[in-house]
Amino acid sequence: MLRDITLGQYYPRESVIHRLDPRVKIAATFLYLIMIFVVRDFTGYAFVTCVLAAVTAVSHVPVKFMARGMKPVMFIIVFTFVINIFVYKGTVLVSLGPLNITDNGLRQAVFIAVRLILLIFGTSLLTYTTKPMQLTDGFESIMRPLTKVGLPAHEIAMMMSIALRFIPVLLEETDKIMKAQQARGADFESGNLMKRAKSLIPLFIPLFVNAFRMAIELAMAMEARCYHGGNGRTRLNPMKLQKIDYIAIVLIMLFAAAVIVQASGITGLPMLWPSR
Amino acid sequence: MRIDVQNLTHIYNEGQTDEVTALDDVSFTVGEGSITGIIGHTGSGKSTLIQHMNGLLKPSSGKIFADGTDITSKDVSMPEIRRKIGLVFQYPEYQLFEETVAKDIAFGPKNLGMSDAEIEKRVHTAMSLTDLDYEKFAVKSPFELSGGQKRRVAIAGVLAMEPEVLILDEPAAGLDPASHRSMMELVRRLNTEHNTTIVLVSHNMDDVAEYCTDVIVMDDGKIFLSGTPREVFRHSSELESKGLGLPFGQCLIREMNRQGADISGDSVLSGEDAAEAVLRWLEEKKC
Numbered sequence: 359m360l361r362d363i364t365l366g367q368y369y370p371r372e373s374v375i376h377r378l379d380p381r382v383k384i385a386a387t388f389l390y391l392i393m394i395f396v397v398r399d400f401t402g403y404a405f406v407t408c409v410l411a412a413v414t415a416v417s418h419v420p421v422k423f424m425a426r427g428m429k430p431v432m433f434i435i436v437f438t439f440v441i442n443i444f445v446y447k448g449t450v451l452v453s454l455g456p457l458n459i460t461d462n463g464l465r466q467a468v469f470i471a472v473r474l475i476l477l478i479f480g481t482s483l484l485t486y487t488t489k490p491m492q493l494t495d496g497f498e499s500i501m502r503p504l505t506k507v508g509l510p511a512h513e514i515a516m517m518m519s520i521a522l523r524f525i526p527v528l529l530e531e532t533d534k535i536m537k538a539q540q541a542r543g544a545d546f547e548s549g550n551l552m553k554r555a556k557s558l559i560p561l562f563i564p565l566f567v568n569a570f571r572m573a574i575e576l577a578m579a580m581e582a583r584c585y586h587g588g589n590g591r592t593r594l595n596p597m598k599l600q601k602i603d604y605i606a607i608v609l610i611m612l613f614a615a616a617v618i619v620q621a622s623g624i625t626g627l628p629m630l631w632p633s634r
Numbered sequence: 635m636r637i638d639v640q641n642l643t644h645i646y647n648e649g650q651t652d653e654v655t656a657l658d659d660v661s662f663t664v665g666e667g668s669i670t671g672i673i674g675h676t677g678s679g680k681s682t683l684i685q686h687m688n689g690l691l692k693p694s695s696g697k698i699f700a701d702g703t704d705i706t707s708k709d710v711s712m713p714e715i716r717r718k719i720g721l722v723f724q725y726p727e728y729q730l731f732e733e734t735v736a737k738d739i740a741f742g743p744k745n746l747g748m749s750d751a752e753i754e755k756r757v758h759t760a761m762s763l764t765d766l767d768y769e770k771f772a773v774k775s776p777f778e779l780s781g782g783q784k785r786r787v788a789i790a791g792v793l794a795m796e797p798e799v800l801i802l803d804e805p806a807a808g809l810d811p812a813s814h815r816s817m818m819e820l821v822r823r824l825n826t827e828h829n830t831t832i833v834l835v836s837h838n839m840d841d842v843a844e845y846c847t848d849v850i851v852m853d854d855g856k857i858f859l860s861g862t863p864r865e866v867f868r869h870s871s872e873l874e875s876k877g878l879g880l881p882f883g884q885c886l887i888r889e890m891n892r893q894g895a896d897i898s899g900d901s902v903l904s905g906e907d908a909a910e911a912v913l914r915w916l917e918e919k920k921c
């Protein structure tokens with residue numbers, strides 16, 4: 359059950375996207391996020407969706423797998439959709455008692471839902487195609503200029519990689535402890551809210567104790583191997599941009615340019631259901 | 635209590651790209667009053683198998699009967715099954731959570747809705763069974779104990795439910811020789827004095843040879859061999875080809891034969907068996 363959480367996991371495959379330099383992928387994802395907020399109508403979203411679909415196809419990450427990762431955030435999307443659909447003034451389409459669904463509300467609700475879905479799909483593609491180690495190396499390299507103003511770039515990156523590394527371990531640990539307590543007759547599924555919250559104590563206490571134990575052991579193991587922070591540390595595989603990285607940079611620039619031009623309206627193409 | 639496992643198959647992540655067939659058409663019987671050992675290399679499906687035996691995992695197909703009751707069916711009462719079939723996980727010391735040892739041991743009986751007096755009595759019994767001095771340990775925090783003591787507390791927590799069948803996943807792993815012995819002696823005592831049926835997962839062939847009445851060898855989710863320890867360990871080369879060891883006595887005789895002796899020692903298990911076989915062989919050589 360807990361293993362169903364695929365969001366943020368790495369999906370090993372041989373693809374061009376997997377091979378790209380992590381810094382390029384991070385920068386591209388960042389630019390993509392900005393572009394989603396630049397888009398003003400559904401023609402723009404159709405374009406972004408097509409590009410995302412193309413990248414997904416090239417990455418060989420199955421859409422089914424990505425959709426599975428969406429499950430935990432589906433609630434948030436549905437929730438914002440329902441809120442949005444009722445709060446906007448405009449021409450009333452349907453009236454449900456005191457609540458009105460207006461044309462603006464419907465437009466805004468669909469717009470935000472599409473935006474959220476594109477947002478999550480796009481960013482999860484980054485984690486699906488990039489190993490956690492590469493991801494944090496990429497972040498560290500991008501943040502390095504900021505060490506001059508006192509940002510501990512290496513430490514932040516190290517913390518990120520350890521956190522990512524421990525997500526599956528903690529999920530497995532949770533599953534194990536849950537089963538062990540169930541074997542002693544614990545019941546996590548029935549009862550009212552209060553009772554259920556209380557039933558989580560036998561789960562969370564060992565989980566925290568074990569997490570701290572693992573953290574201490576890891577820290578000692580790192581020190582035993584002479585870890586002393588980022589100063590003077592060299593890399594086994596230094597990152598270097600390749601030809602495909604330069605091609606990717608050009609392509610993502612073109613994508614951003616296309617989105618901006620379309621959103622500014624100067625192309626004269628019709629705007630599909632735009633915001634005011 | 636007797637447990638019949640019939641055509642049990644378990645597939646993790648069924649229908650997904652990462653599916654694993656952890657159990658493949660497994661059938662066997664755990665006889666009433668037996669000590670059944672389950673051996674097999676890492677990842678052969680032992681832990682998956684025992685989690686089915688008290689309903690923590692549901693099979694993809696197949697059935698398990700406990701004294702004739704199908705415990706894989708939906709209408710079976712889970713608390714009832716969990717009370718009758720106790721399960722001690724691998725490294726159970728990481729599941730303690732209460733403020734005191736006594737409270738932690740009481741967790742199981744409490745979940746079964748027993749009276750305070752009954753719980754108190756059971757905590758006492760369970761602690762004395764596991765050689766935990768009540769005066770000394772009852773009010774201690776379980777987090778202050780040593781690894782071996784924690785493990786005793788965890789096992790006491792399951793014993794306090796007074797199960798008819800006790801399943802243990804490598805109870806002696808990582809213990810010092812003395813604790814290892816007393817853990818195995820506890821298993822034997824529960825079996826002989828309290829008539830508890832035992833299922834024991836172990837990587838220690840000497841323990842299996844010495845304490846078990848029946849052995850099941852798992853390999854890649856299937857049953858590879860089964861029978862009494864003597865029957866099973868006779869297949870020494872097959873066992874070794876599956877990455878499993880042999881009991882000490884068996885190893886000794888094999889090595890001596892390799893170095894030129896011709897001792898008949900097919901049914902040798904323990905060191906004592908081996909000594910007898912060697913002496914017999916020396917007798918024969920003399921005349």
Ligand SMILES: Nc1ncnc2c1ncn2[C@@H]1O[C@H](COP(=O)(O)OP(=O)(O)OP(=O)(O)O)[C@@H](O)[C@H]1O
Pocket residue numbers: 361646647654655656674675676677678679680681682683
């Ligand atoms: N929760 C799970 N999800 C997916 N696969 C699993 C899960 N638990 C176990 N497996 C897989 O099922 C197979 C059997 O695992 P199991 O834990 O039963 O082995 P084991 O015989 O107990 O090994 P060990 O001796 O190391 O304890 C392994 O291939 C393992 O990778």
Ligand SMILES: [Mg+2]
Pocket residue numbers: 680681682724803
């Ligand atoms: Mg196991």
